[in-house]
Amino acid sequence: MTTELPPTFVTITLDEDATGTRFTAHLRYQSAVDGERAFSRGVERGFGQALDQLDALLALKPIDDAVQPGTHVAGR
Structure with a gap:
């Protein structure tokens, strides 16, 4: 039995x-x-832990309204 996730x-x-x-x-x-x-x-x-980390990152800096959806912004 493998230990990898499917x-x-x-x-x-x-x-x-x-x-x-x-x-x-x-x-x-x-x-x-x-x-x-x-x-x-x-x-x-x-998955819950990953969402908690994302929530913490988003709380650090306001989202720039000029950034379009689907755009990756380095450092965020």
Whole structure:
């Protein structure tokens, strides 16, 4: 049995709502067995930690409205 996580296909959507921005993430796997294997190895906890780190980074500096969606800005 391998210790590697199976490939994960992630779709992230950001939508404005009345209170701010709604973040939705969909994680898909090639099979239910792959999904179960990933979650049994802590993918949910790891994904949550990554989001916490992103939240902390975004809190450091205001977002520049001139940056277009999908543009990578070094240092952010």
